[in-house]
Amino acid sequence: GAGVSQSPRYKVAKRGQDVALRCDPISGHVSLFWYQQALGQGPEFLTYFQNEAQLDKSGLPSDRFFAERPEGSVSTLKIQRTQQEDSAVYLCASSTQGGYGYTFGSGTRLTVV
Amino acid sequence: GQQLNQSPQSMFIQEGEDVSMNCTSSSIFNTWLWYKQDPGEGPVLLIALYKAGELTSNGRLTAQFGITRKDSFLNISASIPSDVGIYFCAGPNYGGSQGNLIFGKGTKLSVKP
Numbered sequence: 001g002a003g004v005s006q007s008p009r010y011k012v013a014k015r016g017q018d019v020a021l022r023c024d025p026i027s028g029h030v031s032l033f034w035y036q037q038a039l040g041q042g043p044e045f046l047t048y049f050q051n052e053a054q055l056d057k058s059g060l061p062s063d064r065f066f067a068e069r070p071e072g073s074v075s076t077l078k079i080q081r082t083q084q085e086d087s088a089v090y091l092c093a094s095s096t097q098g099g100y101g102y103t104f105g106s107g108t109r110l111t112v113v
Numbered sequence: 114g115q116q117l118n119q120s121p122q123s124m125f126i127q128e129g130e131d132v133s134m135n136c137t138s139s140s141i142f143n144t145w146l147w148y149k150q151d152p153g154e155g156p157v158l159l160i161a162l163y164k165a166g167e168l169t170s171n172g173r174l175t176a177q178f179g180i181t182r183k184d185s186f187l188n189i190s191a192s193i194p195s196d197v198g199i200y201f202c203a204g205p206n207y208g209g210s211q212g213n214l215i216f217g218k219g220t221k222l223s224v225k226p
Contacts, residue, residue, distance in 0.1 A: 004155070033212045042117075042201050042216030043156065045209065056210035091155050095212070100146055102212070104155025 004105035006092050012111045013082045021077045021108045025094030032075050033102065034067055035091040043091055049075060050097070082112045115140050117202055117217035125225040126196065132189040134220040136202030145185040146203040146214070147176050156201055160187070197222050
């Protein structure tokens with residue numbers, strides 16, 4: 001597609017529920033990133049994929065967070081046993097290899113109640 | 114660790130005014146990035162700076178890479194209503210992978226009532 005597509009746009013989860021957030025990067029983009037943006041804050045890095053390889057997961061806040069990109073295209077960020085502090089906008093970005101010209105998606109706003 | 118401090122936190126603009134904002138850090142950065150985020154959207158890269166002292170323009174936007182490498186500035190000339198949004202500075206998280214960026218908390222531009 002023309003841009004990075006994320007779904008769903010909005011997700012309300014009850015505390016303790018598992019959620020899965022999807023990212024469709026721009027076709028042919030090798031690199032894919034996930035960021036978390038809390039209200040009133042800048043985005044914070046979660047994880048980075050190059051093709052299907054997860055090269056950096058240093059930003060994942062706990063072992064409840066898991067990301068995958070099995071075929072080097074679509075990626076899923078999964079959060080198990082959601083907590084209120086997980087409420088945030090989750091942004092996905094993709095790019096061709098190298099450089100900083102990432103294209104961000106519009107994000108998924110997760111609200112844990 | 115690395116942190117980016119943006120000021121001002123928020124400002125009001127009147128159409129036609131020039132706008133200045135800055136970003137400072139206690140540690141050295143070799144790359145400075147400026148993004149704009151509109152409500153409900155992901156950040157969009159405006160300007161990338163790679164060399165101390167560099168001055169780069171993108172239309173009415175001009176950004177400078179401070180010679181100490183610990184700060185950067187963004188100026189908007191002759192502001193228009195569509196300049197409203199949140200402006201973030203960002204830089205690479207050294208010790209992290211490509212794509213592991215640190216963002217400031219943003220400067221929010223609003224229209225003067």
